Amino acid sequence: MKRAVVIILIILAVLTIIYVIRDNSSINKTDIPKTSENDNFHPDPSNATFIFDDGPITLSVGRNERTITPESTLSEETTLMDKFAYGDINKDGKVDTALLLARYGGGSGTFIYLAAFVSGLINYKGSEVVFIGDRIVPQSISIDGEIVTVKYLDRGPNEAFSAEPVIPMSKQFIYRNGAFQEK
Numbered sequence: 233m234k235r236a237v238v239i240i241l242i243i244l245a246v247l248t249i250i251y252v253i254r255d256n257s258s259i260n261k262t263d264i265p266k267t268s269e270n271d272n273f274h275p276d277p278s279n280a281t282f283i284f285d286d287g288p289i290t291l292s293v294g295r296n297e298r299t300i301t302p303e304s305t306l307s308e309e310t311t312l313m314d315k316f317a318y319g320d321i322n323k324d325g326k327v328d329t330a331l332l333l334a335r336y337g338g339g340s341g342t343f344i345y346l347a348a349f350v351s352g353l354i355n356y357k358g359s360e361v362v363f364i365g366d367r368i369v370p371q372s373i374s375i376d377g378e379i380v381t382v383k384y385l386d387r388g389p390n391e392a393f394s395a396e397p398v399i400p401m402s403k404q405f406i407y408r409n410g411a412f413q414e415k
Contacts, residue, residue, distance in 0.1 A: 309337045330346065364384065382403050
């Protein structure tokens with residue numbers, strides 16, 4: 233009886249090993265995710281730190297709220313908008329994220345910024361931000377090669393900020409040396 237149990241256990245072990253070897257050998261190279269070529273991989277900037285003129289802002293689940301000064305009760309909020317584009321903007325063979333951030337609460341405006349979440353030697357990091365506009369309506373963000381394009385609706389030069397933005401606009405940028413430069 234003991235001999236039969238041992239033989240059954242050996243057979244089960246051999247079959248398990250054969251199954252594992254066959255399963256691993258059937259994996260195609262295309263089944264293994266590659267960051268540089270995988271269209272499904274999207275770096276998540278929701279907890280990144282971005283550099284504004286007045287210092288770094290670290291998001292937590294896509295949001296940051298802070299008081300403007302220690303003595304003030306006024307707060308300022310920075311949020312990750314729902315406009316993203318993915319591509320290799322720093323030319324290292326890895327997917328990066330171009331994104332828009334909204335900042336408001338420190339005054340009457342809602343300020344929109346372009347930022348990037350780019351791959352580094354070890355992990356991803358947030359970039360310096362670039363001001364796009366005040367109280368604009370972002371439409372899209374895209375990456376074509378090395379060019380990042382932001383499309384949005386704005387007002388005419390003599391219109392008040394209270395006017396509804398209806399004029400289509402776009403700005404193009406290239407990411408160089410850790411920052412965006414307008415093209």
